[in-house]
Amino acid sequence: xxxxxxxxxxxxxxxxxxxxxxxxxxxxxxxxxxxxxxxxxxxxxxxxxxxxxxxxxxxxxxxxxxxxxxxxxxxxxxxxxxxxxxxxxxxxxxxxxxxxxxxxxxxxxxxxxxxxxxxxxxxxxxxxxxxx
Numbered sequence: 001x002x003x004x005x006x007x008x009x010x011x012x013x014x015x016x017x018x019x020x021x022x023x024x025x026x027x028x029x030x031x032x033x034x035x036x037x038x039x040x041x042x043x044x045x046x047x048x049x050x051x052x053x054x055x056x057x058x059x060x061x062x063x064x065x066x067x068x069x070x071x072x073x074x075x076x077x078x079x080x081x082x083x084x085x086x087x088x089x090x091x092x093x094x095x096x097x098x099x100x101x102x103x104x105x106x107x108x109x110x111x112x113x114x115x116x117x118x119x120x121x122x123x124x125x126x127x128x129x130x131x132x
Contacts, residue, residue, distance in 0.1 A: 005127040007042040013124060025109055029116035033124075046125045050118055057114045065103065072099060 005013070011034070018030040036056075037045050 004129060005124070010042045010046070010124050010128055011037060013127070014120065017120065025112045026116050028109070028113040029120060032113065032117055033120055042128070045121075046128045048121065050121075053118055053121060054114065057110065057117070061107065061110055065107075068099075068103065072096075 014030055014033050014037070018027065018034075021027055021030070033045075
């Protein structure tokens with residue numbers, strides 16, 4: 001009969017998984033698992049519901065995207081001031097299409113990391129409580 005996974009084994013399971021992957025999205029999910037475990041402990045972490053995990057990811061996305069938007073707005077305002085002072089349009093401007101494309105790509109990757117995080121969390125939780 002298998003014994004439940006303990007705290008050290010749970011962390012080692014994630015570290016071993018991390019060593020085996022070369023996928024950027026999986027790496028992000030695993031790193032986030034380790035950060036959350038180190039911040040809250042394995043006993044609390046395995047008790048989190050999928051909804052709690054989604055809310056954490058949502059808050060992270062909100063903070064990150066708000067920061068990016070503030071940066072873009074600041075640069076855009078700076079460009080407008082320089083245009084006004086020079087009396088003409090600058091040739092070097094923010095590439096909004098590229099910025100939005102990057103935000104879209106990053107958002108999709110964050111959702112993919114969320115999916116992987118929940119898969120890892122469920123697998124560890126199952127081994128931790130021996131739920132098959």
